[in-house]
Amino acid sequence: MTDLSWKDFINALSLANMVLGIFSIFCSFSRKYHCASWMLLISFLLDMAIGTMARQLNISCRLGAELNDFAVFTSFGLASALLLGVEGPxxxxxxxxxxxxxxxxxxxxxxxxxxxxxxxxxxxASCVLASTSLLTKGNTFILCCMASLMILFMIDQSYYPRDEILESENWKKMVYMGGVIMLFFFPFSLTAFYCLMWSLSYIFFPDSLWGTATCHGL
Structure with missing residues (x-):
């Protein structure tokens, strides 16, 4: 494939990520939070694949970057926030x-x-909310507690390592492949628990599990 074709392909994946976020929003408005959460977990894995492809192929363009930012905001911002529900103030x-x-x-x-x-x-943060929603069957109180915690982590401005899991150690690649396999072939509860543990390990043990070795490998 030519460089232009690869750019188009990656942009198409970013657009697909945005579409997943939009579908998740519609599902939340229809009170189908189970489906909305499932869309966000797929978007979580797809986002990692998009970033890996762009880096490995050394592809960068303004359109692609802006499209990816819109996709991230739609899926991991708007769609994730709607999992909390908007019934009460x-x-x-x-x-x-x-x-x-x-x-x-x-x-x-x-x-x-x-x-x-x-x-x-x-x-x-979105993966944590989606997994919690699936495990608690949309319990809004628990989701609000988790969302408050994720908000604190996002605005804390602490440093988190770039977890280039598809480009570093083999065990990290296996973590990603395990998520993909479980997403499509395992019960929803097991998949949600797997993704929740994965995300929490990155949040609470960023350097010991996902940091130094990845930097040296790159």
Missing amino acids: LNGFLAIIYVLTTSFRLCFYSSGVPFSYKGLPCPY
Whole structure:
């Protein structure tokens, strides 16, 4: 494939990621939170694949970057916030705060420090919410507690390693492949628990599990 064709393909994947987010939003409005959460887990895995392909092929363009930012905001901002529900004033207010936090997080996505992000990346916060929603069957109280915690992590401005799992150690590649396999072939509860443990390990043990070795490998 030519360079232009690869750019088109990656842009198409970013567009597909955005479509998943839009479908998740529609599912949330229809009170089908199970389906909405499932869409976000697929989007979480797809986002990692898009980033890996762009880096490996050394492809960068303004259109692709903007399209990917829109996809991230749609899926990991708007769609994730709607998992909280908008029936009550507290849920609606927290959903708005979550969307604003995601916007703030995207503005500081590049930390200026090699191999690191400033603030918890939005996909991991979204994965935590989607997995929690599936495991608790949409319990809004637990979701609001988790969302509040994710908001604090995203605005904390601590440094998190760039987890290039498809480009570093083999065990990290297996973690990703395990997520893909479980997503399509295992019960929903097991898949949600797997993704939740994966995300929490990145949040609470960023350097010991996902940091130094990845930087040296790259």
